[in-house]
Amino acid sequence: MRNLGYTVTMVGVLFAIGEVAAILGPFLFGRLADRSGKYKGYITLVYFLAVVVAFPLALFVHPVLSAILIAVLAVGYRSSTPLIDAITTINLGERGNYGRIRLFGSIAFVFFVSFMQWTPVLRPNTPLNIAIWISFTSVLAIVVIILFPSKYTTRSSPPESSSPTESFGIIRNEAVQYKSIWSPVFILGLISIALSRFAMASVYSFFPLYMVEYIRWDAVGTMIALASITEIPCLFFSKRIIRRFGAMPLINFASAMVALRLALYALFPFRAGIIVAQLLHSFCFGIFHPAAVAFISNCVPPERRSFGMTLYLSLGWGVPTLMANFTSGFIIDHAGYRVLFGTFTVFPLLGAAIYFIYRSMEKPNLA
Numbered sequence: 580m581r582n583l584g585y586t587v588t589m590v591g592v593l594f595a596i597g598e599v600a601a602i603l604g605p606f607l608f609g610r611l612a613d614r615s616g617k618y619k620g621y622i623t624l625v626y627f628l629a630v631v632v633a634f635p636l637a638l639f640v641h642p643v644l645s646a647i648l649i650a651v652l653a654v655g656y657r658s659s660t661p662l663i664d665a666i667t668t669i670n671l672g673e674r675g676n677y678g679r680i681r682l683f684g685s686i687a688f689v690f691f692v693s694f695m696q697w698t699p700v701l702r703p704n705t706p707l708n709i710a711i712w713i714s715f716t717s718v719l720a721i722v723v724i725i726l727f728p729s730k731y732t733t734r735s736s737p738p739e740s741s742s743p744t745e746s747f748g749i750i751r752n753e754a755v756q757y758k759s760i761w762s763p764v765f766i767l768g769l770i771s772i773a774l775s776r777f778a779m780a781s782v783y784s785f786f787p788l789y790m791v792e793y794i795r796w797d798a799v800g801t802m803i804a805l806a807s808i809t810e811i812p813c814l815f816f817s818k819r820i821i822r823r824f825g826a827m828p829l830i831n832f833a834s835a836m837v838a839l840r841l842a843l844y845a846l847f848p849f850r851a852g853i854i855v856a857q858l859l860h861s862f863c864f865g866i867f868h869p870a871a872v873a874f875i876s877n878c879v880p881p882e883r884r885s886f887g888m889t890l891y892l893s894l895g896w897g898v899p900t901l902m903a904n905f906t907s908g909f910i911i912d913h914a915g916y917r918v919l920f921g922t923f924t925v926f927p928l929l930g931a932a933i934y935f936i937y938r939s940m941e942k943p944n945l946a
Contacts, residue, residue, distance in 0.1 A: 582706050583640050587788065591908020594784055596646045597653035598901030602893040604654030605661045609885035616734035618666045618885075622724050625662070626717045628655030633713040637706035652713075657897065659720075661888035668876050669884055670731055677876075678817030678869040685814060685865075689807045691716075696800025765878045767933055768827060772871050772895040774930030775834040778841060778923040779863060780903035789916045794848060802853060806860035813865025820866065826874040831934035833867035837927035845921035871895065 580590040604625070612621045628651055636648040667680055701708045724732075787799045813820070821829060836859050843856035871891060879887030903923075910919045 580645070581788065582704075583637075583645070585642075585645075586908075586912065587785075588908040588912045589642070591784075591904045591906070591911075593642075593646055593649050594904035594908075595901050597649040598897050598904060600650035601653035601657035602897040602901065604658045605889040605893050605897075606886075608658045609661050609665070609889035612662055612665070613883060613885045617732070618662055618734075619724055619727065619729060619732040622659060622662050622732070623721050625655045625658040626720045626724070628652070629717040630714045630721075633710040633717075634707075637710035655717075657892065661885055661892045664872065664888045665885040666732055668872070668888075669734060676818040677872055678814040681869065682811050682814035685807050685811050689804045689811075692800045692807065693804045696798070696804070762878070767936055768830070768874055768878075769890065769895050771827075771830060771834065771930040771933040772874075772891070773899045774933070775830075775837050775867065775927040776896045777899035777903050778837050778926040778930075780900040781841070781907050781919055781923050782844075784900070784904050785907055785911065785916070785919070788911075789844070790853070793916045794850070794853065796850060796853075802857050805854070806857040806864075809858050809861035810865030813861050814869060817866070817869035821870055821873050826870045826877065827934060829866050829870040830874065831931045833862050833870065834927040834931040834934075836862035837867075838924045838931075841920045841924045841927075845917045845924070848917060 580593055581587070585593065608621045608625060612618045632648045632651045632655075636645065636652065639645075639648075668675070668677060671677060671680065695703050695712070701711055703709045703712055786803075790796050790799045790802065824832075840856045840859040840863055843852050843859070846852070847855075872888075875887045875891045876884070879890075907919055910922065
């Protein structure tokens, strides 16, 4: 978007528009997939949307057209995540280890961003080259999904709910299943998640610009790869860690790490400070994400798992990112990157504070 000539404020507005679409898309596709029990076709469709819009987005510069194309792109890539997480957790069951499956995504991500940083071919520094890579990887994903055995992407009948002793503990080792998704505990947990994601949206959306425009360091891919490498051990041992401490305490701890990471960006805007901040990604995602997935899985039955993951990605991630993107570009243009990161440290701390309210309301039923 910057290479197409848009200001940082306009980039934030366009990202916000994309987030609106990214919130609505997963609800639509997740509901349809849950109803039919067939996930393959919908996952293929959402990747196809990315292929369709990538080149027009890179070739035509008009705010309205760019907003529409970004909205379609956001519907595609954002809808894929809850659908894939849904079929993953359904196939694994409550005793499965989500983190050890998810870490392969992290390994692939590290490889790809490192490749993007150093490749001499089609470097992703122009809109057209970025569009080529989006289309190429989306087509690869479509091929994989098409070749995937249908028995793993189709739910013939609603699975039986697991017994409490098989589910993740939300607080610590207590295992509990809620009869209603919209329990007070679930709502508070989702708010806590959303506040931390609001803060991290400033990193996910504007860290590359911070590196290039403020730090003047052409190592965006390397720093993103470094952060992703640190999450791999946490994902590998996530099941054991969650069973030891519980999902919500880990979300609370990771929220505090998000605040520390943002403070490092604000207070130490040089290479050593950036490297230390990136290492904290091990907690900000490597612990936070599997704990959040465990929290959702514990509260939402398998036959509504796409809906549950959609709530996490949309209300716990999409809405906060929408709000953050809309305000972050304005803050950067008028006050700078350091003010942005410093201000946003408040929100994950608020999310962590909600944990204490959560503990006072949570009464695990061990019967």
